[in-house]
Amino acid sequence: MSNDSDLTIQLNAQVPTALGGQRLDQIAAQLFGEYSRSRLSSWIKEGRLTVDGEVVRPRDIVHGGAVLLLEAEQEAQGEWIAQDIPLNIVYEDEHLLVIDKPAGLVVHPAAGHADGTLLNALLHHFPDIINVPRAGIVHRLDKDTTGLMVVAKTMQAQTRLVEQLQKRSVSRIYECIVIGVITSGGKIDAPIGRSSSQRQRMAVTDGGKPAVSHYRVLERYRSHTYTRVKLESGRTHQIRVHMTHVGFPLVGDQLYGGRFRIPPAASQTMVQALKEFPRQALHARFLELDHPVTGQRMKWESPLPEDFVWLLTLLRQDREAFVG
Structure with a gap:
């Protein structure tokens, strides 16, 4: 120990x-x-x-x-610098913090993003986190995905959160807007690995790591569906890859999205909103886990971001305009 x-x-x-x-x-x-x-x-x-x-x-x-x-x-991890970047902290104690990540914030420094990341912000907010592997980041969200992330503030919390993620006792539920009308929910059990043709893309591939997603319909529109997805595993780009695999790519997904689907006779506002949606329409809505020290089950919910709400409003208006 x-x-x-x-x-x-x-x-x-x-x-x-x-x-x-x-x-x-x-x-x-x-x-x-x-x-x-x-x-x-x-x-x-x-x-x-x-x-x-x-x-x-x-x-x-x-x-x-x-x-x-x-x-x-345990030595400091890498040559990272602290930066005063605002964080939307929804919960914090001496062991962990839960943040609501905005679109556009990269989680971890990498080629092309040496600073200006969530990790740099964490070092400024809590300097001692430099002594925790990867500055306490135990799971990631893509740059343009919004919503809830847990961060460990101590080695003990980091180890126990990683164990929970591996045992799949952390509940992560996302909401997304996909292209196409889903008739009913389902389970996607398809391994994910790096694409052999494009290295920045992931793909469903026989040699990939096991990946399971469960999805259900929240609302249907004329050519789109508001969907909730629960992850069993946490592979890179998992929801984006899985939903594309079953024929329902995310609105705004530049990497996996494919062609636009515009409902016939849709309003100009609606057409423009769909074409110009600036990111994949994906939000980490609910996070539930056992506190790494007390063992208490804890749950958080993040409200949908403004751009997501606006698109849902337009989709509902479009559906109602053509009812009957």
Whole structure:
């Protein structure tokens, strides 16, 4: 177990028989999954991660029953800078915070987005979060997806939230507006991996990771459907890929959306709103999880953003104009 300090790591684990016979770095990645492979490899080389008290190399084979001991200092993650970017915090205590992310905010620095991200904002709001892996970010929302995200403020909270996500006990429910009229709800069980033809796209592919989404109809319009989607897994672009896979891409999705669908004889305002919707119409509406320290079940709801509400209003007006 970890000791009281968030900066000192003391963990031990016995290698299960099923993992025996693999390289040390491979076993460590599975037993201490909250740390990156590169970080674990560095600790092995530095002698901070030992096998039965012995210092060995990352590539050395370890047998079942061996005891791994990790004693290390948690260092700041990367060369990130704190930036005073406003955050819409809907809940906060000493262990976690829940934010309502606006459209256009990138979650984590990457190529092309070195700063100006949610991570930079978190470092300004709570500087100690630099000692938590990925600054406490345990799941992500795409840049233009709005809504609820939980962030861990301590190592303990981070580890337990990651465990909950892996066990699928975190409930994440999204709402979206899709192109096409869905007759009834359903389940999409289709693995997702990176597209072989376009690297920035994900796709349903045989070699992908398991992904399950459940969707149901909230409202139908002449050529669109207001839909609620519950995630079992959390793959990159999962809802966008899955809904496109079953023939109902999201309104405004530049990457997966395909052609516009304009209801016949629709008003000019309606046509313009559909054509110019600036992002995928996707909102993380509900978040429910067990508090990582108290164990209490907690639930949050985020109101729909203005652009989403406006589009729904126009779709309803269009439907009513053609009833009968």
